[in-house]
Amino acid sequence: MALIVQKFGGTSVGSVERIQQVAEKIKKFRENGDDIVVVVSAMSGETNRLIDLAKQITNGKPVPRELDMMVSTGEQVTIALLAMALITRGVPAVSFTGNQVRILTDSTHTKARILQIDAQKIGAELKMGKVVVVAGFQGVDEHGNITTLGRGGSDTTGVALAAALKADECQIYTDVDGVYTTDPRVVPKARRLERITFEEMLEMASLGSKVLQIRSVEFAGKYNVPLRVLHSFQEGPGTLITLDEEESMEQPIISGIAFNRDESKLTIRGVPDTPGVAFKILGPISAANIEVDMIVQNVSHDNTTDFTFTVNNPDYENALGILQGIADEIGAREVKGNVSIAKVSIVGVGMRSHAGVASRMFEALAKEGINIQMISTSEIKVSVVVEEKYLELAVRALHTAFELDAPDHRQDA
Amino acid sequence: MALIVQKFGGTSVGSVERIQQVAEKIKKFRENGDDIVVVVSAMSGETNRLIDLAKQITNGKPVPRELDMMVSTGEQVTIALLAMALITRGVPAVSFTGNQVRILTDSTHTKARILQIDAQKIGAELKMGKVVVVAGFQGVDEHGNITTLGRGGSDTTGVALAAALKADECQIYTDVDGVYTTDPRVVPKARRLERITFEEMLEMASLGSKVLQIRSVEFAGKYNVPLRVLHSFQEGPGTLITLDEEESMEQPIISGIAFNRDESKLTIRGVPDTPGVAFKILGPISAANIEVDMIVQNVSHDNTTDFTFTVNNPDYENALGILQGIADEIGAREVKGNVSIAKVSIVGVGMRSHAGVASRMFEALAKEGINIQMISTSEIKVSVVVEEKYLELAVRALHTAFELDAPDHRQDA
Numbered sequence: 001m002a003l004i005v006q007k008f009g010g011t012s013v014g015s016v017e018r019i020q021q022v023a024e025k026i027k028k029f030r031e032n033g034d035d036i037v038v039v040v041s042a043m044s045g046e047t048n049r050l051i052d053l054a055k056q057i058t059n060g061k062p063v064p065r066e067l068d069m070m071v072s073t074g075e076q077v078t079i080a081l082l083a084m085a086l087i088t089r090g091v092p093a094v095s096f097t098g099n100q101v102r103i104l105t106d107s108t109h110t111k112a113r114i115l116q117i118d119a120q121k122i123g124a125e126l127k128m129g130k131v132v133v134v135a136g137f138q139g140v141d142e143h144g145n146i147t148t149l150g151r152g153g154s155d156t157t158g159v160a161l162a163a164a165l166k167a168d169e170c171q172i173y174t175d176v177d178g179v180y181t182t183d184p185r186v187v188p189k190a191r192r193l194e195r196i197t198f199e200e201m202l203e204m205a206s207l208g209s210k211v212l213q214i215r216s217v218e219f220a221g222k223y224n225v226p227l228r229v230l231h232s233f234q235e236g237p238g239t240l241i242t243l244d245e246e247e248s249m250e251q252p253i254i255s256g257i258a259f260n261r262d263e264s265k266l267t268i269r270g271v272p273d274t275p276g277v278a279f280k281i282l283g284p285i286s287a288a289n290i291e292v293d294m295i296v297q298n299v300s301h302d303n304t305t306d307f308t309f310t311v312n313n314p315d316y317e318n319a320l321g322i323l324q325g326i327a328d329e330i331g332a333r334e335v336k337g338n339v340s341i342a343k344v345s346i347v348g349v350g351m352r353s354h355a356g357v358a359s360r361m362f363e364a365l366a367k368e369g370i371n372i373q374m375i376s377t378s379e380i381k382v383s384v385v386v387e388e389k390y391l392e393l394a395v396r397a398l399h400t401a402f403e404l405d406a407p408d409h410r411q412d413a
Numbered sequence: 414m415a416l417i418v419q420k421f422g423g424t425s426v427g428s429v430e431r432i433q434q435v436a437e438k439i440k441k442f443r444e445n446g447d448d449i450v451v452v453v454s455a456m457s458g459e460t461n462r463l464i465d466l467a468k469q470i471t472n473g474k475p476v477p478r479e480l481d482m483m484v485s486t487g488e489q490v491t492i493a494l495l496a497m498a499l500i501t502r503g504v505p506a507v508s509f510t511g512n513q514v515r516i517l518t519d520s521t522h523t524k525a526r527i528l529q530i531d532a533q534k535i536g537a538e539l540k541m542g543k544v545v546v547v548a549g550f551q552g553v554d555e556h557g558n559i560t561t562l563g564r565g566g567s568d569t570t571g572v573a574l575a576a577a578l579k580a581d582e583c584q585i586y587t588d589v590d591g592v593y594t595t596d597p598r599v600v601p602k603a604r605r606l607e608r609i610t611f612e613e614m615l616e617m618a619s620l621g622s623k624v625l626q627i628r629s630v631e632f633a634g635k636y637n638v639p640l641r642v643l644h645s646f647q648e649g650p651g652t653l654i655t656l657d658e659e660e661s662m663e664q665p666i667i668s669g670i671a672f673n674r675d676e677s678k679l680t681i682r683g684v685p686d687t688p689g690v691a692f693k694i695l696g697p698i699s700a701a702n703i704e705v706d707m708i709v710q711n712v713s714h715d716n717t718t719d720f721t722f723t724v725n726n727p728d729y730e731n732a733l734g735i736l737q738g739i740a741d742e743i744g745a746r747e748v749k750g751n752v753s754i755a756k757v758s759i760v761g762v763g764m765r766s767h768a769g770v771a772s773r774m775f776e777a778l779a780k781e782g783i784n785i786q787m788i789s790t791s792e793i794k795v796s797v798v799v800e801e802k803y804l805e806l807a808v809r810a811l812h813t814a815f816e817l818d819a820p821d822h823r824q825d826a
Contacts, residue, residue: 016466016469016470019470020470050490053429053490053494054493054494054497056429057429057432057433057494057497057498057501058497058498058500058501059501061501062497063496063497063500063501065507066493066494066496066497066500066508067493067497069489069492069493069496069508069510070489070490070493070494072489073486073489073490076482076483076485076486076489077463077466077483077486079482080467080479080480080482080483081466081467081470081479081483083476083479083482084467084470084471084475084476084479084480085470085471087471087476087479088470088471088472088474088476094478095479095482097482097559099512100557144513146510
């Protein structure tokens with residue numbers, strides 16, 4: 001008998017009919033003898049409806065504490081509905097808010113972090129044979145104020161509960177049937193992965209594969225909670241996200257190809273190469289709340305260097321203006337920007353032990369005549385920036401080069 | 414500087430615009446230097462929407478604990494919106510759920526009773542100069558389960574908070590500008606009362622003047638909380654409901670005329686007049702959860718008596734069937750029923766010290782040729798049952814006979 005934490009997102013509980021389907025699904029798990037803790041989000045659309053009301057009443061500037069008070073009701077409705085759907089089916093169940101199971105967070109309203117969970121209350125209800133339904137996305141601070149974890153926080157609630165309860169698995173039900181080698185809309189031959197490591201998943205997620213919230217994957221990795229991504233309404237094993245330990249002999253070098261077309265590139269040229277110059281450039285950018293992704297600085301010539309970084313598209317104009325000012329101040333030669341770029345990354349723990357992965361990547365791109373504008377690497381990832389129009393071509397070329405393509409069933413016959 | 418508890422119902426906070434209006438109103442009170450605790454209901458329609466969802470998911474049989482979990486979110490949204498509206502206007506404010514201010518109730522879900530309120534938290538926030546906005550209608554039991562007080566329970570929350578905080582006044586804002594001598598739709602000359610006692614208000618309310626929830630008036634009387642009924646969006650002094658103490662010299666004998674056309678009359682004739690017969694008749698009626706209002710039994714003839722009582726119209730058929738069975742069992746002569754009746758009552762603490770009030774009532778009705786079918790009296794009330802078609806005529810005749818008519822302004826000129 002296993003203890004499983006299951007998380008269902010907003011679209012999975014978006015209507016009375018869907019909640020009934022989720023209840024049926026849970027009932028079957030119970031009949032298999034598993035102990036089940038369910039975490040649910042608000043019905044899809046509900047959180048936005050509430051935020052809209054708050055904006056109307058505050059001329060667009062909701063008060064964070066009160067906003068949390070309000071939007072946390074979305075999940076509270078869903079837990080009650082799901083518990084009722086289960087009880088109506090003869091499955092004993094009970095619902096709890098974040099406060100009731102003491103999901104203690106810090107006091108950073110609208111993006112609080114979980115500090116501690118009291119597993120006792122849930123444990124007692126499980127012992128009585130009940131399915132325990134917990135509101136995702138919400139907690140309570142030490143003063144009793146209701147907090148929320150920010151968008152997608154229900155994944156984090158699921159993982160945190162699984163960690164606190166020492167659950168055998170945390171299952172995240174969503175609208176895809178697993179994690180893919182890359183986006184199937186770009187590469188029709190993309191394959192569902194049976195397994196992926198936490199680290200790989202982090203790289204995939206942060207690079208634009210939006211299956212799971214990054215924080216929940218970090219959390220799962222930190223507490224070693226096996227995480228499984230599954231489709232809410234289709235059967236299938238999904239993708240298991242775990243530690244690296246059970247590495248199989250045939251582990252591929254690369255697990256997947258991630259990409260992001262929503263970034264822009266900024267370059268400041270002819271920067272006097274003195275200590276502290278990187279901070280002088282990035283300090284004002286970060287002070288303006290602009291997130292920077294890739295940063296590349298190359299060796300200097302004639303005591304000057306070039307400094308390039310990427311930002312999200314909506315921040316581009318703002319970042320460009322700031323950078324012009326900095327260039328004048330520090331005496332740099334010029335500032336250049338480009339919004340027509342895309343980032344493509346290969347991700348895989350396998351590359352740690354395989355030499356030549358990067359060169360194989362560059363070779364594949366060169367064969368297609370794709371010029372590389374920037375390169376950045378980590379232990380399990382190589383990212384390149386290319387001209388945006390080459391994005392699909394680059395992803396497909398790399399998917400084939402690293403032998404990720406699904407077998408062609410026509411040839412099997 | 415007074416401490417005032419103000420309660421706004423669902424229609425008063427039924428839209429963003431109305432919440433803004435309520436916030437403006439509260440802001441003015443604050444500027445006068447009063448400390449304000451506000452109790453609000455869910456936005457009108459919201460509670461029904463949630464109950465509907467619960468019914469859909471449970472084939473019409475919602476689970477009480479989960480239903481409370483769900484419908485309590487209605488008020489939670491309103492408190493947050495009102496607090497935000499206040500803060501946006503520069504009025505410091507903070508919202509609290511029933512749980513957060515420890516409105517401790519018993520565990521009778523969907524109709525819980527308040528046991529205790531912790532006034533400390535609210536007191537601390539008031540000291541910091543904040544308007545405290547509390548969710549009406551909800552509480553928490555000793556195990557931390559969310560409970561609700563039943564329909565109209567927000568009035569009770571307001572009064573209970575006023576009692577716990579020793580507030581100077583509890584103001585109930587509603588869609589009428591006070592308590593009237595009778596229904597102005599029946600008697601155009603009906604007047605707003607400046608004052609009425611708790612006892613009178615209880616008699617008026619239970620007899621069909623649905624301005625305030627009965628429980629809240631009982632509560633206010635028990636803890637001597639001055640209660641004022643006011644219009645949400647019109648200026649005016651409203652009606653103050655207090656103890657009898659400050660009785661003025663000119664206190665009228667009768668404060669108001671209440672009436673109810675939603676009752677039916679049942680008579681069992683020729684009942685053997687033996688001890689315990691009243692229980693034999695009413696026991697099964699009450700066992701069937703039928704509420705009985707007036708009960709009249711007259712002196713017996715030939716060792717048999719007649720027994721008459723009234724029930725709410727929806728219970729009439731059921732009660733009639735039960736009564737037939739009882740008649741057979743105890744050997745009564747016959748059972749008769751009548752749905753075309755109405756109850757008219759005169760209410761006033763003044764009648765305690767004035768003889769002849771009842772006879773003055775009967776005289777006024779006789780003058781109009783209205784036959785009285787039943788009479789029942791209490792210390793501050795005389796009720797009669799008349800044929801339904803005479804209801805309006807009876808109320809107008811009594812309103813004039815007891816000098817309740819508003820002065821005719823045409824004659825003043």
